[in-house]
Amino acid sequence: MTNYLVVGSGLFGATFAYEAAKRGNHVKVIEKRDHIAGNIYTKEVDGIQVHQYGAHIFHTSNKEIWEYINQFVEFNRYTNSPVANYKGEIYNLPFNMNTFNKLWGVATPAEAAAKIAEQRKVLGDKTPENLEEQAISLIGTDIYKKLIKGYTEKQWGQKATELPAFIIRRLPVRLTYDNNYFNDTYQGIPIGGYTQIIEKMLDSDLIDVETGVDFFDKKQEYIDQYDKVIFTGMIDQFFNYQLGELEYRSLRFETEEMDIDNYQGNAVVNYTDAETPYTRVIEHKHFEFGKGDKNKTIVTKEYPANWSRGDEPYYPINNDKNNRLYKAYRDLSSTEPKVVFGGRLGQYRYYDMHQVIHAALQVVKDELKD
Ligand code: FDA
Incomplete structure (x- = not known):
């Protein structure tokens, strides 16, 4: 039997804790926020499940992961079909025949493809050197101007001409009338919200959970006290930023009843003009087909x-500079043999939920050899 400390009660930490306890190990989970579940936390207000840290839609093509998460909760048949609002004009996303029809009046895939090909010509033979050129080379000028430019510049806080092309190496473009955002086999929203998944994962006599506790208040004591530490916080903070600071994008949420x-x-409307200061508006009840107070x-x-330090680090910025720095921190982690770094902050990766579960189960395999 091993005594584990799991730092962070998000999906990564909870998956590890569940699997460790299932095998008879003791797990202490500490969480610095005043609630469990990390960024998938949902809270019921007026009978509506509110996604406190942004819209979360579960999607995967991995049958094992889908079955794994379904042991904790039942999913509804929600299909992500966001719309874009550009100065009051509404367009379907991802870019598909509905979008092209509204924009250009075209009805067939051949007409849409011809329109895109014609608009791409403004670039000539030039290899795209920035995000603007990359977007135009993929989808033409109209969609770039109305649906990509403003949104992306707000998202990154930089001009599209200054952003690297790699950010949009691919764009979901469909020449079919299909508004389903994801290509995955399985998707949905857990009926009754996400928090219950984490509650069920942590519901064991062998798991002790404490919220409102920051690992860094007693870092060395914790490391000495436990056989092994699963750390899902920021890897650069763990090492006291000694090699430099990794960069993140943050978000501010304004919620109104x-x-x-x-x-x-x-459920999701993207505001794609430059003037509207927010990028997305989420109306939570539509994730559960209008359930809740009428x-x-x-x-x-x-x-x-x-x-900046102290803000919520929502998105790692995986450019070359940060990836190199992360790799240096990962190399440094060999000096901490009792600590395993996991999750989107510990591994500095933009992970979707299914990828987080997959990564946690990989650590389970390495760590808790059956
Ligand atoms: P997560 O951040 O959830 O958990 C880490 C926990 O550790 C946090 O609770 C934190 O407070 C705690 N912690 C950190 N430092 C600590 C310390 N020093 N001491 C104690 N505790 C500490 N995915 C998807 O599949 N579909 C989607 O639609 C979306 N949508 C989405 C929207 C937005 C706005 C974001 C930011 C992210 C998504 N995601 C997503 C991604 C999804 O949120 C992500 O995959 C998981 O929540 C990551 O789980 P982790 O456990 O790795 O991190």
Whole structure:
């Protein structure tokens, strides 16, 4: 039997804790926020599950992962079909025949493809050197101007001409009338929210959970006290930023309760113009097909924000510079044989939920050899 300390009660930490306890190990989970579940935390307000840290849609093509998560919760048949609002004009996403029809009046895939090909010509033979050129080379000028430029510049806080092309190496473009954002085999929203998944994972006599506790208050004591530490916080912070700071993008959420049933008719609306300061508006009840109070709705505006120490590090910025620095921290982690780094902050990777579970189960395999 091993005594584990898991730092962070998000999906990575909870998956590890569940598997470790299942095998008879003791697990202490500490969480610095005042609640469990990390960024997948949902909270019920007026019978509506509010995604406190941004819209979370579970999607995967990995049958094992889908079956794994389904042991904890039942999913509804939600299909992500966001719409874009450009100065009051509404377009379907991802870019598909519905988008092209609204934009250009074209009805067939051949007409749409011809239009895109014609608009790409402005670049000539030039190899795209920045995000603007890359986007135009993939989808033409109209979509770039109305649906990509403003949104992306707000998201990254930089001009599209200054952003690297690699950010949009691919764009989901479909020449079919299909508004389903994901190509994955399975997707949905857990009926009753995400928090219950983590509650069930941590519900064991062998798991002790403490919230409102920061690992860094007693770092060395914790390391000495436990046989092994699974750390899902920021890897650069763990090493006291000794090799330099990794960069992140942050977000600010503004949530409002309204005395109406239906505000925007869709769970996710992207605001793609440059003037609107937020990027997305989430109306939570639509993730569960309008469940909840009929006279209320909860709406969250998502504002991209620069990150500095102390802010929530929502997105790692995986450019070459940061990836090199992360690798240096990873090399440094060999000096801490009792610590395993995991999750989107410990591994400095933009992980979706299914990828986090997969990565945690990989650590389980290495760590808890059956
Ligand atoms: P997570 O951040 O959830 O958990 C880490 C935990 O560690 C946190 O609770 C933190 O407080 C705690 N912690 C950190 N440092 C600590 C310390 N020093 N002491 C104690 N505790 C500490 N994915 C997807 O599949 N579909 C989607 O639609 C979305 N949407 C989405 C929207 C937004 C806005 C974001 C930011 C992310 C998504 N995701 C997503 C990704 C998803 O949120 C992500 O894959 C998982 O939540 C990551 O789980 P982790 O456990 O790795 O980190």
